[in-house]
Amino acid sequence: MERVISLVTWPQFVIDGILIAGLLVGIWEWGDLLLRHHRITASRILVTIGLPVLLVIVNRWGPITIPFGIYVVALVALWAVVPHPSWQVGGSLIIGGAVLVHVLETTGGTLHIAIDLVVIIMLVLGLRWSAPRLTGLRRRMLLYGSVIGIALISMVANHDAFSDLVISLTVAGLTVSYIIGRADRTHRWEHDIYRAEHDALTGTLTRYGLETWLSQLSARDRAMGVVIACDLDDFKWFNDTWGHELGDQVLQAFADRIRTELRTQDAVVRPGGDEFTVWIPGIAPDQAPAIVERLHRAVTEDPYTLATGSFHLGVSIGWAVGELSDDTVRVADQNLLQAKRHGKNCIVATCAAPQSPLADGQAPAAHLGWLADAARALWAQWSTAAVLTNTAGAIVAVNAAYEQLTGRTWNELAEQKPGINSAGETPSHVYDALWQTLQDGKTWQGHLKNRRPDGTSWWAYETLVPISIGSQVVGYWGTMQECPIESPESPVTVTSPTSYDAPETNTADDFLRHLTFNAVFQPVVDLQSESVIGQEALIRPQYHGRLLSPLTVFADAQKAGAVVQLDRVCLQAIIRTINAQGPWPRTQKLFVNVVSATLKDQLTFRRNLQHLTAVVPPNQLVIEVAERHVDAVDWEALAQQYPDVIFAQDDVGTGESDLARLVRWRPAWIKIDIALVNRIVDDNGTRTLLRVLTDWAHGLGSKVIAEGVETESQVMILRECQVDAGQGYFWAHPMPQWITQMTR
CATH class of the missing domain: 3.30.450.20 (PAS domain)
Incomplete structure (x- = not known):
């Protein structure tokens, strides 16, 4: 039946467009709701089949005649919302069939049928080509242009062209932005789901992704399978040595090797760190050993080639066969622990001895x-x-x-x-x-x-x-x-004991007669330039050929009343070693430890200074005073008596002194004890203390040296805290010969 349309009835057409837009949006929202509840197939059926069928029903028995442009909107929405080619093509055919039914029922005109079908086919082909290539503004222009253009083309052979145009434009204006927003929202949602289910670094599944994977398995596949727990041996050491960037590359390469050995239905999970679990469903118990051996060979036999060279990777494996469940995982983890206890880089199965490759x-x-x-x-x-x-x-x-x-x-x-x-x-x-x-x-x-x-x-x-x-x-x-x-x-x-049986002695000479002394040197390194600015002279006492702890020897000397004499003998060993190696380098400071008892004995201290300055210029000599030995020394008087002597306060942070004494004395160097340096990586409070102490020392005009530096991470933090210099095993162990250049 034909209607006679007047221009004054356009508000009714707008209302019809609003109602149709509400119908479309309602269907799409239902599809979105099904999608979010993981009813993906039901959601696609509703959008691709349910919507065109509903439009045909409304057009056939409802109070509104559905314009051709509405099918165009549904078609464009299908290609925007459902990002799967097979569903897009199938849904397009269903919408084309709905258009054919609509035209036959409303007009019966062959020209209109031909035009509409040709337009639909051309639009599908255009969308098939352009949809993957267009994003953002271009996609919006495509959607709006498609709806308006199709509506105008439809007016060529349609006597209801004006009403179709008003309704189509109303629906387009209300729904196209929704289509774009929903498509973007769906894409972000699917992207978020993927990120939640997959490890960003290796592409393996996360714990959440494992739950989804298990939920999609059939009961038969879950009933029997193998779970393989893998741990990369000594990977923390690798990260600390080569850095996390290369460590990440190793993890990626490991995951890639595992995946190449698995079927598409198998799963690789990274629970965290350097641990991985492999889930293989539908595997009989007699097949599992060969699979595990093959996987272990794949990840350990060939070296991993990185920018710094090739490395072999050790991998400990524990595995178990049974239902794919938490209980089987626990058994595999227990076997992994046994593999690591048996020397690592081996395989342990339930009730089996470790198999070393x-x-x-x-x-x-x-x-x-x-x-x-x-x-x-x-x-x-x-x-x-x-x-x-x-x-x-x-x-x-x-x-x-x-x-x-x-x-x-x-x-x-x-x-x-x-x-x-x-x-x-x-x-x-x-x-x-x-x-x-x-x-x-x-x-x-x-x-x-x-x-x-x-x-x-x-x-x-x-x-x-x-x-x-x-x-x-x-x-x-x-x-x-x-x-x-x-x-x-x-x-x-x-040997290197920390204690020894000190002889019974009556005099200092008796005590020292049993000991020999050698001097070694450890470089002090500028933290910014990594240049060597000085050497700390250290003493290695020996008792009948046994290397002793200097702290133990000085403690026993204190008991024997020989600490001043011991200090002098140590100084002589340092001078003897310097003379044996040649003139002292002009660019190097010499840091020498002196006990407080020597400082109180002015005559001995002056004599020691004379001997030292005979081999090391005074402006290159730094006298270190241990913070543990501060008793009864008038520091202000000492600084006044020896204005040309450069002093350093040793062991700051672990001794018995107060900061007020440092303010009065103001040594040229303040040395942070190893006890504090060892805590700066893991303890934020210690880092804050170090930063404040360094700023305070700089305010006094003192420079700061960190002792006992052993790792790159410690060096980085010390630089951040503006510490001036450092010494420790990170650069060099104490050596008989001094080192004036770093080769790191």
């Missing part, structure tokens, strides 16, 4: 994983001779400086013990004591006499340090430096 004949370097690779890379340009051994003492890595110093090539040193360099004059009990010290988890330092292949003998000052991962020692690394001369006062050191 390392063959008996494999080189010792393989047992240390990437540690040997990292050592070679780190030491490649280092001028100090360095060596890495496994727990049996076999050499697994050396640098070029070690080969040059010992006169032996890597092929000659590989899998040998460092004793290959020995001159053969060291008693066996010396090495027994050395190994006992290392097995106790302590650092060994001392002098050993060596011989090169050409027969030349030489003395080396060596430092050996146990490498511990948790409570387990996995190897030893050492440094070696040739002593400038062979001296009777450089005896072979056999």
Whole structure:
């Protein structure tokens, strides 16, 4: 039936457009609600099938004639809201069928049918081509232009063109912005869901994603499968050594290798850190061992190649077979813990002995994983001779400086013990004591006499340090430096006890008669330029060949009344070592520790100063006073008596003094004790204290040195706190020869 339309009836057409827009928006909102409740298929059916069917029903039995432009709106909305090509094409065909039914019922005109169908086909083809390519403003222009253009084209053969145009424009104005907003909202929602379900770094599933994955499994697949818990061995050490950026690359490469070995229906989950779990549904128990072995080989056999070089990765694995549930995961985690306790880089299954992938004949370097690779890379340009051994003492890595110093090539040193360099004059009990010290988890330092292949003998000052991962020692690394001369006062050191049986003595001479003293030097480094600005002279006392703790010796000297005499003997050892090496460098300050008892004895202190300034210019000499030894010293008087002497306050933060004394005394240098430095990375309060203390010291005109610096993270924080200089193992261990340039 045809209607006669007058221009004065356009408000009715607007109202019809509003009602139709409400109908469309209602359908789309229902689809959105289903989508948010994970009823994805139902949501797509409603938008692609339900909406055009409903428009046909309204047009057939309702009070409103649906204009052709409304189908265009529905079609454009379909392509904007449903981002899946198969549903887009299928929904377009259904809308085309609805248009055909609509035209046949309302006009019966073949020309109108042909025009409308041609327009629909052209629009579908245009949307199919342009939808993936257009975003933002261009997509909005496409949507508005499509609706208006189709409505105008429809007027060519439609006697109700004016009413169709008004209704279509009303619906377009009310719904197109909604379509765009809903499409953007849906995209963001799906993106948020993906981010919640997937790890941003590796693309593996998160715990939340695992729940979704499990909910989509059939009961049969969940009933039997294998859960594999993986842990990257010593990954914290790798991050601390190479940085988190390279650590992230290793995690990504590990996840990629795992995924290539799995089926599409399997899942890789990263619960956190360097731990991963692999979920493989529908696997029989007899298939699981081969799968686990294959995965372990995939992630450990071939090296990981990064910008800094190639590294082998050790991976501990625990796995269990059963229902894919929390109980099976707990069993796999327990097996993983057993794998780590059995030496790492091995596989443990329920009720099974640990299976090590390392063959008996494999080189010792393989047992240390990437540690040997990292050592070679780190030491490649280092001028100090360095060596890495496994727990049996076999050499697994050396640098070029070690080969040059010992006169032996890597092929000659590989899998040998460092004793290959020995001159053969060291008693066996010396090495027994050395190994006992290392097995106790302590650092060994001392002098050993060596011989090169050409027969030349030489003395080396060596430092050996146990490498511990948790409570387990996995190897030893050492440094070696040739002593400038062979001296009777450089005896072979056999052990490094922290205490000894001090002899009963009546005089200071009796006490000192049993001891010998050697001086070593540790560089003080400017934190901004990393240049060496000075050396702290340290004493290594020995008692019948045993290396002793200086604190223990000074404590016993205090009891024997020999502390001033001990201070003088230590000073003589420092002067003797400087004279043996040549003139003191002009660019270096010498930091020398002096006990408070010597400071109170003006005659002794003046005599000591004269001896020191004979080898080190006064403006390069810094006298350190320990904060633990501040008793009965008139600091203001001391500063007045020795105006040309540069003083430093040692051990700030752990001693017995008050800050008011530092204000009165105003030493040139303030040295922060290692006890505070060790806490700055993990304790925000300590960092705040350090920052305030540094600002306060700078206000006094003093400079600040941090002692006991061992890690890059400590250095970064010290720089942020404006600390001037630092010293510690991060740069160098104490050596018999001073170091004037850093090679890091």
